[in-house]
Amino acid sequence: MAGYHYSFNPLRSLLASQKVTSMEVIKQLLQHIKEQQDLNAFVNVYDQEIVENAAVVNQKIKEGMGGPLAGMVIGLKDMVAYKDHPLQAGSKILTNYISPFHATVTERLLAADALIIGHQNCDEFGMGSSSENAYFGTVLNPIDKTRVAGGSSGGSAAAVKAKMCHVSIGTDTGGSVRQPAAFCGLVGLKPSYGRISRHGIVAYASSFDTAGIFAHTVEDCASVLEVIAGPDAFDDTAVCREVPHYTSGLYHPERYKVACLAGTLSNGGLQPEIKERTLGGLELLKQAGHQVDHVHFELLKYALPTYYILVNAEASTNLSRFDGIRYGYRSSHATTLEEVYIKTRTEGFAKEVKKRIMLGSFVLSASQCETHYIKALKVRNLIKKAMQDILKDYDFIILPTTTTTAFKVNSFANNPLSMYWSDLYTVLASVAGLPAISLPNGVDQKNLPIGIQIIGNYFEEAKLLTFAKHFESIVQ
Numbered sequence: 431m432a433g434y435h436y437s438f439n440p441l442r443s444l445l446a447s448q449k450v451t452s453m454e455v456i457k458q459l460l461q462h463i464k465e466q467q468d469l470n471a472f473v474n475v476y477d478q479e480i481v482e483n484a485a486v487v488n489q490k491i492k493e494g495m496g497g498p499l500a501g502m503v504i505g506l507k508d509m510v511a512y513k514d515h516p517l518q519a520g521s522k523i524l525t526n527y528i529s530p531f532h533a534t535v536t537e538r539l540l541a542a543d544a545l546i547i548g549h550q551n552c553d554e555f556g557m558g559s560s561s562e563n564a565y566f567g568t569v570l571n572p573i574d575k576t577r578v579a580g581g582s583s584g585g586s587a588a589a590v591k592a593k594m595c596h597v598s599i600g601t602d603t604g605g606s607v608r609q610p611a612a613f614c615g616l617v618g619l620k621p622s623y624g625r626i627s628r629h630g631i632v633a634y635a636s637s638f639d640t641a642g643i644f645a646h647t648v649e650d651c652a653s654v655l656e657v658i659a660g661p662d663a664f665d666d667t668a669v670c671r672e673v674p675h676y677t678s679g680l681y682h683p684e685r686y687k688v689a690c691l692a693g694t695l696s697n698g699g700l701q702p703e704i705k706e707r708t709l710g711g712l713e714l715l716k717q718a719g720h721q722v723d724h725v726h727f728e729l730l731k732y733a734l735p736t737y738y739i740l741v742n743a744e745a746s747t748n749l750s751r752f753d754g755i756r757y758g759y760r761s762s763h764a765t766t767l768e769e770v771y772i773k774t775r776t777e778g779f780a781k782e783v784k785k786r787i788m789l790g791s792f793v794l795s796a797s798q799c800e801t802h803y804i805k806a807l808k809v810r811n812l813i814k815k816a817m818q819d820i821l822k823d824y825d826f827i828i829l830p831t832t833t834t835t836a837f838k839v840n841s842f843a844n845n846p847l848s849m850y851w852s853d854l855y856t857v858l859a860s861v862a863g864l865p866a867i868s869l870p871n872g873v874d875q876k877n878l879p880i881g882i883q884i885i886g887n888y889f890e891e892a893k894l895l896t897f898a899k900h901f902e903s904i905v906q
């Protein structure tokens with residue numbers, strides 16, 4: 431099939447002119463899924479169904495009636511509800527659970543004539559940075575199968591990279607879209623908190639959770655965001671703001687003022703090639719006429735502890751609903767109601783999730799709440815304010831996405847806590863609720879992708895995407 435593209439926008443005109451049919455596209459993507467099952471990217475592939483749906487969409491395209499995403503093939507992280515399909519959030523505790531409704535994101539994608547190909551593997555309830563805490567097994571990185579694809583949305587990143595779908599919808603609570611995007615050499619967007627409805631997305635930490643987008647290009651990200659963003663009667667935290675037409679503004683960058691967080695580059699744990707490539711990226715921006723300043727950000731060291739105190743607290747309450755009565759798995763060894771709760775949760779959750787529920791319950795307990803949870807809330811406000819202060823003077827904040835490139839599978843088996851360090855640079859935007867994007871920024875000596883992260887101001891995704899598109903063009 432000549433002229434086939436794995437990013438969607440170039441394919442759109444081929445589909446419109448019927449040079450390529452949706453069926454041919456699907457066939458090839460399904461073939462890639464079949465050939466690369468060892469990556470463990472999907473937990474469920476809806477192969478028959480997508481072929482049927484593609485026939486309908488193809489007819490619509492033929493008649494010139496196709497929606498804005500007609501023929502785009504999308505994978506959903508196993509945290510995003512798709513009506514009448516399984517939803518397990520990478521956990522044993524949701525075994526046999528079938529979602530009775532669509533997430534708002536899913537509904538909007540389908541209304542735009544996107545085609546959903548399957549659900550993708552992830553860390554249990556989004557808790558992890560390597561997709562190794564996954565009930566369905568570790569996701570491997572398509573670039574080097576001895577390494578992880580990142581997490582928690584590892585399957586979603588691996589699937590786009592391995593050309594199994596054009597775009598994936600992941601979730602990002604503290605970096606779960608941006609970090610795997612960086613590890614797999616993709617664009618990964620986490621919009622502002624409240625930009626996309628969370629209705630139908632399995633909750634991890636409700637005041638941090640956002641849906642996010644994986645794609646090969648910024649343009650594909652923009653095309654999807656303009657379809658799925660916006661207010662929603664089912665989620666009051668989805669902000670009532672107009673959704674700009676992101677794709678139309680992409681090609682008109684201005685001269686911007688950019689702040690690089692100096693402390694992120696002087697950190698001893700930063701892989702030297704990432705530092706070099708970040709500085710190289712900043713140099714390219716200077717040459718393109720933008721102002722780049724190195725800015726000191728004193729609160730950087732508090733971001734990670736603040737994040738982990740608050741998300742665990744929120745997770746411990748969110749996950750209390752999984753009691754063996756309402757959803758999915760129920761222990762068969764229980765004889766009393768109390769045993770149903772205890773045994774179901776003991777058997778249904780794996781180690782990392784249990785650890786976090788315990789930590790979260792601890793920081794919320796009467797004796798600890800003031801010193802941990804309340805204090806972390808206060809620090810969160812300080813971080814938000816300090817970030818906002820920088821964004822009063824600058825259009826964007828730039829920093830690396832990760833401290834290292836994709837690490838080997840099992841690297842943190844003996845010290846899982848130290849994996850939390852790998853979230854050091856992504857949690858900042860999450861704590862503040864700001865929009866952030868990770869873009870490919872070259873490779874290290876082992877040919878592993880490096881990501882650069884751009885953080886924008888609240889609800890300024892249009893400007894962020896325009897700048898990201900500009901960066902994408904100058905870095906190549």
Ligand code: GLN
Pocket residue numbers: 555556557558559581582601602603604605606607634741853
């Ligand atoms: N690695 C982070 C955590 O485990 C981020 C996860 C996410 O964004 N879902 O909390």
